[in-house]
Amino acid sequence: xxxxxxxxxxxxxxxxxxxxxxxxxxxxxxxxxxxxxxxxxxxxxxxxxxxxxxxxxxxxxxxxxxxxxxxxxxxxxxxxxxxxxxxxxxxxxxxxxxxxxxxxxxxxxxxxxxxxxxxxxxxxxxxxxxxxxxxxxxxxxxxxxxxxxxxxxxxxxxxxxxxxxxxxxxxxxxxxxxxxxxxxxxxxxxxxxx
Amino acid sequence: xxxxxxxxxxxxxxxxxxxxxxxxxxxxxxxxxxxxxxxxxxxxxxxxxxxxxxxxxxxxxxxxxxxxxxxxxxxxxxxxxxxxxxxxxxxxxxxxxxxx
Numbered sequence: 001x002x003x004x005x006x007x008x009x010x011x012x013x014x015x016x017x018x019x020x021x022x023x024x025x026x027x028x029x030x031x032x033x034x035x036x037x038x039x040x041x042x043x044x045x046x047x048x049x050x051x052x053x054x055x056x057x058x059x060x061x062x063x064x065x066x067x068x069x070x071x072x073x074x075x076x077x078x079x080x081x082x083x084x085x086x087x088x089x090x091x092x093x094x095x096x097x098x099x100x101x102x103x104x105x106x107x108x109x110x111x112x113x114x115x116x117x118x119x120x121x122x123x124x125x126x127x128x129x130x131x132x133x134x135x136x137x138x139x140x141x142x143x144x145x146x147x148x149x150x151x152x153x154x155x156x157x158x159x160x161x162x163x164x165x166x167x168x169x170x171x172x173x174x175x176x177x178x179x180x181x182x183x184x185x186x187x188x189x190x191x192x193x194x
Numbered sequence: 195x196x197x198x199x200x201x202x203x204x205x206x207x208x209x210x211x212x213x214x215x216x217x218x219x220x221x222x223x224x225x226x227x228x229x230x231x232x233x234x235x236x237x238x239x240x241x242x243x244x245x246x247x248x249x250x251x252x253x254x255x256x257x258x259x260x261x262x263x264x265x266x267x268x269x270x271x272x273x274x275x276x277x278x279x280x281x282x283x284x285x286x287x288x289x290x291x292x293x294x
Contacts, residue, residue, distance in 0.1 A: 057259075057260050058260050058264075058265050059239075059257070059258045059259065059260050059262075059263065059265075060239075060257035060258055060259070060260075061239075061240070061257070061258065061259035061260060061261075062259070062260045062261075063261075082257060083257075084256070084257040085239075085257040085258075085259070086238050086239070086257065087236065087238050087240050088236055088237050088238040090236065150257075172236075172241075174235055174236045174237065174238075174241075176237050178223070179226050179237070181226075183234060183235040183236075183237075183243075184235070185235050185236070185241055185243075
């Protein structure tokens, strides 16, 4: 069997396991933890994901779809982020799980501290930090807030599993502590077929 | 003692305002600090909401996602205000979603 077929089968097995977990208990903290352990186990099989099979970013960050389910299903990506690549604190509006293949990316976890009464304004405070590096991962529920930054001199290569495909994402809420602001991205939920 | 970063003049073509921007700050940071309603969403090089035409001058770019600004767009003189740090006096014009 050629490597790309082995990879596809491994990804399909992961998604089958994910559906088995969520069918039993839904998207709960314990389910997300179990999914994270499955994803970390897959990411440990680095030989399934050689960088020669995935184009490097033209700039500093790129997502490669590995398995995108039909309709409103889940989607698994291989992401490559170069040193210094970052994302401000944001809430995807949908759960996600990450696991590192190589490199290091710090995920800072935030909590919103205002009551949302002033449109466009928000305050957040950091409440935790997870280093996503080989052998480790992180899981976030629908409205958890995280910011990311690649640490060190190596690209961060990781697996990212989302409740919806990136092309079907709800509006992502971004938070900017420096500005005291929040901004909502465009929802892609209109792409969902009935 | 560390030297202070150079200060450059940034002209926002949409409003005609001219603001100061240190070489270690982004155009978006300087614009928001000056009270300009510059369009942005992620402010970290991932979404492209602050895409702008760099009409005059040069900038250095902080890391960004491929999807936020393509190579052809960059070649055509487009930039991201949230990633662009001036390397001289510059003029920029935001392209989408803004108030003016």
